[in-house]
Amino acid sequence: MEALSNDLDWTGGMEIDGEHLTYLLFADDCAIFAHDALEPQEKLEQLQMKWSEIGLEMNLSKTKWMHNQFSPTATVEINGETIEEVKSFEYLGHQLSFLEGSTGEYSRRRKAAWSSFNRISTLLLDEDLPVKVKASLFHSTVIPAMLYGA
Template identity: 45%
Template sequence: MLNLLDEKVSPCGLVINTSKTKVMRNPFSPSVPVLLRGSPIDDVEEYIYLGSQLNMENGLSGELMRRRKAGWAAFNSIRNETSDLTYEQLAEVFHDIDTIDGAVEIANTLYTNLSFFRILRSVTTDPGRIGYDLSIWNNSKLESIDGAVLPIWLDVLIVSNPLLALDCTHILKYYSDMRRIRGNKNNCGEHHSVTKTNP
């Protein structure tokens, strides 16, 4: 049947690419080789077609692993808190960014301040998102968050920063009633109207 299809489409200029054509079999299929122009087509257990991995068991584990690897490859340029980026490098990265669409999380760092965020003016949030808009937690040397103090209505989590002395006037004025603030050098009134996720 494949040879007949190849024969009929050839006059139109269409050619079946034998390197991209694969055979997948279910347990009930005979193991007779499939030939195209006298050459056998590869038998495979799984195949990537139109960006998705297909297999006869309809299992998703291979596809999920493939996408996870692709995601890490795409975002490999993003450095985590164990990196050795200097304040100058962070300031350069955030130099032209005045709005972040999503959430900001600063966790497990050794930074003493967040001055590299000074240009940031706004965090655009999704009302349907679960979690905090601004999370600053578990930063053992953080003394000031002046760079991350935003004059906008945010749900905030500021916890477990033992050296952090907060400006309570700003926090009580600008940040929403959804705030969790504790475990810092000084805290500014914790208020919860809805349960959010913990770090």
Template identity: 30%
Template sequence: MLNGLSRASQQVGLRMNMSKTKIMSNAHGPLQPVIVENTALEIVDEYVYLGHEIQLGRSNFEKEVNRRIQLGWTAFGKLRAIFSSKIPQCLKTKVFEQCVLPVMTYGSETWSLTMGLIRRLRVT
């Protein structure tokens, strides 16, 4: 099926990015190499898709929360010049709401959080 998708994509001028295409399998299916266009696709246990870490089986939201907190601090650090400038606080708040908060909270509606993780997010 993937070879068919690759051929159909090429007919309309698109190409599959083999370095970004990954294979995941659950415990019920045999794990075998998948080859598309003479390239063996990487087999992974987890990967980041649309900003959310995907993994089969029981989700580890603590790992995802830690990753998002780190991403939030990174985004915050990149805006250090704005936050330490003399612009009004209301504008700084808007920058934070539009640049840092989305990095930390995208897709978080579906997380099952413990009180400890909720506390960590609030502190951050």
């Protein structure tokens, strides 16, 4: 998939540490960066055409788009189907949002940590269980949930 995507001669995107970035691609997850409201539609159409050459299909019901406060609201359509505009989305386990910044991500991680804690709370509060075992459980379940939202 990456080889096909590299064939796309895309402009736009964004500059990060001197590198030009137009998309992020990992397995079957892709995030596209654009300067204006027309660019995402054009890029999605090109990507869909490239992927269809090898029999891959874009799942339009899972495809979302968002914009920052500096770009106008628009409608993005692929094959006549409107792509849902969202205020935030999750990419590779991280919540991305222009409006909330990191607040939404921190909240998501906090919830994941509490959820992990609640799943093992009976063990953690068991007076008969050695502290070493409790610490090991905590460090192997709650801490990763808090740090990575897993």
